[in-house]
Amino acid sequence: MKTLKHENKKITVSAPGKLLLLGDHAVVYGNPCLVTAVNYRVFAEVSSFKRDEFIFPDGNKSSFVETALKLFRNTFQIEQKVRVKTWADYKESYGLGSSSAVTVAFVKALAELFSITLSKKELFNLCYDVVLKVQGVGSGFDIAAAIWGGTLYFVTGGKKIKPYTEFIDNLPLVVAYSGSKGNTAELVKKVAQLREEKKDLVNELFAESEWIVNTARDFLIAKSYQSLGLYMNNNHHLLQQFAVSTPKLDELVEAARKAGAYGAKLSGAGGGDCMIAIIPEEKRNDIETALKNAGGTILSVVTNEEGVRIE
Numbered sequence: 001m002k003t004l005k006h007e008n009k010k011i012t013v014s015a016p017g018k019l020l021l022l023g024d025h026a027v028v029y030g031n032p033c034l035v036t037a038v039n040y041r042v043f044a045e046v047s048s049f050k051r052d053e054f055i056f057p058d059g060n061k062s063s064f065v066e067t068a069l070k071l072f073r074n075t076f077q078i079e080q081k082v083r084v085k086t087w088a089d090y091k092e093s094y095g096l097g098s099s100s101a102v103t104v105a106f107v108k109a110l111a112e113l114f115s116i117t118l119s120k121k122e123l124f125n126l127c128y129d130v131v132l133k134v135q136g137v138g139s140g141f142d143i144a145a146a147i148w149g150g151t152l153y154f155v156t157g158g159k160k161i162k163p164y165t166e167f168i169d170n171l172p173l174v175v176a177y178s179g180s181k182g183n184t185a186e187l188v189k190k191v192a193q194l195r196e197e198k199k200d201l202v203n204e205l206f207a208e209s210e211w212i213v214n215t216a217r218d219f220l221i222a223k224s225y226q227s228l229g230l231y232m233n234n235n236h237h238l239l240q241q242f243a244v245s246t247p248k249l250d251e252l253v254e255a256a257r258k259a260g261a262y263g264a265k266l267s268g269a270g271g272g273d274c275m276i277a278i279i280p281e282e283k284r285n286d287i288e289t290a291l292k293n294a295g296g297t298i299l300s301v302v303t304n305e306e307g308v309r310i311e
């Protein structure tokens, strides 16, 4: 067992949240998605201490951090106790991936504290294990976004992680929070159940999702946002067939389109959280006003942001 002498080394690491652009849910079943890292970051500070001490925002427990610590200790045979403090520069209820970002920031900070070199893929595998232990389900796309940052083409479990960061600018997106929090694990189970009942239909929809992602990727790279918008609309329609949208999300999507967005969809598991719209910049004010009138909260989001970093 490695035990560090009690040093005054304090490491702070941050990792970005994310928005799922296309491929939601289907990415759990071996299909691709497109995800972008955003300017909402989560921070983890660690130092050696005489006992384990956790300081979380609002005093809430974090099973992700506690599970990550256990897994890290087992993997690297470390006994040293640590003091951990985590915080976010945004409201965690927005569904922008705070659990995956805190897991990545924390594990990276531990690796730094104990001078362990981890490649991005090694960091991904460790953090993805944490997510599966805590949540039971998930594709790992949010962990990849927190590590690599930028904009990624991602396939389930990290089978493919292809950054498109250099081809892409900040996307012309409007993001609106629908006012309620979605439960990702429950919604993933809902789709799993639908797949058991209507296997052929759901597999057809997954194949369509794959086609949407693969075609829209070229429009994303070519900055053909009008065409990208059409594929977002198709993707939202597909997610409605999984019954993961809500009346409020549908209302916001509709409001954005009517006000001139190229396309709009829910982003993530659904059941609440955020919707995204790709827009002509000159219509931004109209679209934001329409979304506010429909009850949405506008989040000022920058996409294609830097991945995990030591602060």
Ligand code: PMV
Pocket: 020, 023, 024, 025, 026, 027, 028, 095, 096, 097, 137, 138, 139, 140, 141, 142, 182, 184, 188, 267, 268, 269, 270, 273
């Ligand atoms: O709800 P979010 O933002 O965590 O997104 C979940 C996306 C799913 O495809 C439904 C699940 C996954 O892990 O890919």
